[in-house]
Structure formats: structure tokens, C-alpha cells
Amino acid sequence: MTHSAQRLETEAAFAASTVKIPARPRPRSATARKVFPYLLVGPAVAYLLAITLYPGLFAMYQSLFVVKFVNWSWVGLGNYSRIIQDREFWAALGNTAIIGGISLALQSVIAMAVAFFCYRDPFVRGWRIIFLMPMLFMPSAVAFIWKLAFNDGRVISDILMSIGVVSNNVDWLASIWLARLTLIVADVWQWTPFLFIIFVGALQGQDEEIEEAARLDGASWSSIFWNISLPMMRPIIVVAVTLRGIDITTMFTNVYIMTQGTPGGATETMSYFIYRQGFRMFNFGYASAASVLMLIFTIIIAQTVVKRAFKSGKS
Structure with a gap:
């Protein structure tokens, strides 16, 4: 070396x-x-x-006290016993169920129908954000727009008169069901995209080979949807509708801006009832008791719906 x-x-x-x-x-x-x-x-x-x-x-x-600003007086379950006997409370609860139930049903049907007709469209895949536009507006702005359309600006009445449906201006707050209709339309317009984007995402996420096999066997699009797609979407539908239903129980902005609970309390929802008791009549303990009861009702209903839906899906 x-x-x-x-x-x-x-x-x-x-x-x-x-x-x-x-x-x-x-x-x-x-x-x-x-x-x-x-x-x-x-x-x-x-x-x-x-x-x-x-x-x-x-x-x-x-909720265990009678609260008048800084003065708190212990009443235990007194507020609850009073509220159970209060007709206005049960009327507000019924209004919430009617307005919310109709609105949720319309949103679910419209969202599912639109999702079914366009979930394979490339435009939907690439431009989903466009379908979410109504959700991006502030709820107060949406309420003001629909208040202007129905009441202040008479836009809807003018359109109906121009096509000959009605002959005179419609006072939407003079009728119980017309006043409720204004709230339903505003809520459906803004929040149907929430369910639509979930449903269309669920449909687009399904295996295309299953649909191809069904089409080769001669199944139509509607048959594939009802017998294959819809059962596979059951968990997603239940969760989405339940979440939207819980949110509807807190409907306040539209009522506050558009109807103020009129006519005669026919559009007073639970949220507006709690607001009126707490911030107009200053019964803070009473309003808290109503909030607690509403929370309990919502949890029981949501739990029951979800449990039954998933239990039936397993059987």
C-alpha cells in the first residue's frame, strides 16, 4: 500500500x-x-x-328564580309550573312545529329533487359554491329582502296581480296562513341549499358501478334512485334533516323583522316568545325556564328520530 x-x-x-x-x-x-x-x-x-x-x-x-334585573327571588320550579299552564307558550310551541315542519319538509323535497336531477352534471361538480349563495347572505338581510317583497314593497302582490292571480293588493300579515307563508318562503329560499349540497355530495359519492349494473339490468333512473340511492343515503339524510330541524327551532330573525309574531301571535315562534318574555317583559327567569323546556323537547325529538331511523336502517 x-x-x-x-x-x-x-x-x-x-x-x-x-x-x-x-x-x-x-x-x-x-x-x-x-x-x-x-x-x-x-x-x-x-x-x-x-x-x-x-x-x-x-x-x-x-330558571329557578323570579329575576327582575338585580332582584332575584327563589321560586324553585314555580316558573316551570306557570309556563306549563301558559297558553302563549304552547301556542308558540305549536307555531314553531307548524312553520318549522312545513319549511323542513319543503326544503327536503326541493333539495332532494334538484340533487337527483343534476348530481351527475359536471357543472354541479365544479360550481357547487353557486348553489350556496343564499346561505352566504346574513339572515337579517334575507329577512329584510323578503319583508320588502311581501309587505313594504308589494313586489309579490304586483307580480300576482300582473298575471291575474289576484285582483287587489294582498295584505300578507292580515291572514294567519299568509303570514306563516312569508316566513316559510324566506326560510326555504335561504336554507334549501344547505340540504341540497349535502344530498348532492352523497349522491356523487356513491359507486357509479352500482348504477351501471342496475342500468344494464334495465332499471330506470327513477327506479335506481328509489331502490338503490335513497336507501344508501338514509344515514346522511337523517343527520342532515335532524341538524336542519334543530336549527329551525331557533327561528328568530325572520319573525322579528318580518312579522313580529302577528297576526295575533300566529307567527310567534319559541325563540321570539323567549325574547319577548326576557327582553320586553323582563321576566328573565321565566324566559330561562322556557329555554330549558325547549331544549329538553328538542333533544327528545331529535334523539327519537335519529334512533328510529338508524334502527329501521339496520333491520
Whole structure:
């Protein structure tokens, strides 16, 4: 071996001895691996609890008192016994069920029909945001637009008169069902896209090979939809409709801006009833009791619907 080869060998050995091999990180213990995911979501959970759990607990506590600003008088379940005998409470609950039920049914049918006719359209795939435009408007702006169309600006009445449906201007707030119709139309216009985008996403996510096999067997589009697509969409439909139904129970903005509960309280929903008791009549404890009862009713109905729907889907 020559002198230069020996020198290269020595330099290589020296370089290898000076290279620091990075230490491998110590594996985390089983406890640390279990706790780490909770630490990641902990701040978000704490924030959600702060803005939801605390107000709810405070409302439950406040419902046990007669509250007039700073004067709190303990009544126990007195507010609940009063509210159960309150006809206005049950009327508001019935109005919420009628207006919300009709609105939810129309939204579901329209959203499913539109999704069925265009879910394979490339335009829908690429431009879904266009279908969400009504949802992007502020609820107060939508309420003002429909108030102008129905009442203040008489736009709808002028259109109906121009096509010969009616002969005179329609007073939409003079009739119970016409006043309810204004709220239903405004809610359907704004929130049908919510269900549509969920339904069309569910239809587009289904396996195309199943549809192709059904078409090869001679099945029509409607038969494929009713017998294949719709049963496969059952869990998604139930969850989407339940979420939308829960949101409808809090309908307030449209009522506050468009009808103010008229005529004769026929359009007063539960949210507006709670607002009127709390911020107009200053019965804060009574309003809190109504809120708690409404929460209980909503949870019971939503739980029952979801449980029955998923149970029937398994059978």
C-alpha cells in the first residue's frame, strides 16, 4: 500500500470517528400516547364548553328564580309550573312545529329533487359554491329582502296581480296562513341549499358501478334512485334533516323583522316568545325556564328520530 493510500485511509477513519450519529428519540410511554390527542383538542373543547355549557347551566340556574334585573327571588320550579299552564307558550310551541315542519319538509323535497336531477352534471361538480349563495347572505338581510317583497314593497302582490292571480293588493300579515307563508318562503329560499349540497355530495359519492349494473339490468333512473340511492343515503339524510330541524327551532330573525309574531301571535315562534318574555317583559327567569323546556323537547325529538331511523336502517 502506497503512502497516499494510507493517508486517505487514515483521513476516512478520522472523519467516520468524528461524525455524530443522531440519538434516536425515546419512545413515548403508553400513557403519553393516550393523553397527547386530548391535549391537542383540549383548547377547542374548553372554548366550546365555555360558550355553550356555561350559558346553559346559567339558564337552568336562573330558571329557578323570579329575576327582575338585580332582584332575584327563589321560586324553585314555580316558573316551570306557570309556563306549563301558559297558553302563549304552547301556542308558540305549536307555531314553531307548524312553520318549522312545513319549511323542513319543503326544503327536503326541493333539495332532494334538484340533487337527483343534476348530481351527475359536471357543472354541479365544479360550481357547487353557486348553489350556496343564499346561505352566504346574513339572515337579517334575507329577512329584510323578503319583508320588502311581501309587505313594504308589494313586489309579490304586483307580480300576482300582473298575471291575474289576484285582483287587489294582498295584505300578507292580515291572514294567519299568509303570514306563516312569508316566513316559510324566506326560510326555504335561504336554507334549501344547505340540504341540497349535502344530498348532492352523497349522491356523487356513491359507486357509479352500482348504477351501471342496475342500468344494464334495465332499471330506470327513477327506479335506481328509489331502490338503490335513497336507501344508501338514509344515514346522511337523517343527520342532515335532524341538524336542519334543530336549527329551525331557533327561528328568530325572520319573525322579528318580518312579522313580529302577528297576526295575533300566529307567527310567534319559541325563540321570539323567549325574547319577548326576557327582553320586553323582563321576566328573565321565566324566559330561562322556557329555554330549558325547549331544549329538553328538542333533544327528545331529535334523539327519537335519529334512533328510529338508524334502527329501521339496520333491520
